[in-house]
Amino acid sequence: MSTSLDTTSGLTDAQYDEAIRVALARIETTVDRWLEDDVIDIDSARTGSMITLSLPNRSQLIVNAQPPLHELWLAARRGGFHFRHDLATGRWLDTRTGEEFFSLLSSCASEQGNCPGLQF
Structure with a gap:
């Protein structure tokens, strides 16, 4: 496991990997809940x-x-978006x-799915 510091994001590779793991798990968990409900x-x-x-x-x-x-990248009808993890707040901006990120993903999913109010 690499711990080199990336000067662009300020995260180590391990911190980035963990932040990605958490973000993707949140998406999968939310989608599963939407399907169940x-x-x-x-x-x-x-x-x-x-x-x-x-x-x-x-x-x-x-x-x-x-x-x-x-x-972290998002491709949607609105366009393509690039996000970096802010270590201080724990958010992808x-x-x-x-x-x-999750605010924009929610908006895009609501728009594209014609289902207002979806929240990741």
Whole structure:
């Protein structure tokens, strides 16, 4: 396990790996809960550190870890977004706007799934 410090994010590789693990687990747990509670029919497929969320209208949200950059990426109809983990707050923040990852993911899922109020 590497502990080298990445000067861009300020995280060690181990800290980044843990933050990614937690983020992806949160997504999977939320989707499972939505399916159990019959909130939305959404399919989640994970391949390594990438999760593809397929919504009822066949649109997709793709969340992907980018280890070399210590980033988390989101691809949605709105566009592509890059997030870095803020160690002080424990949140993933957009590198351009500062928007929080789970807030934006929730908005995109609500829009694309035509199901207002979805919250990761």
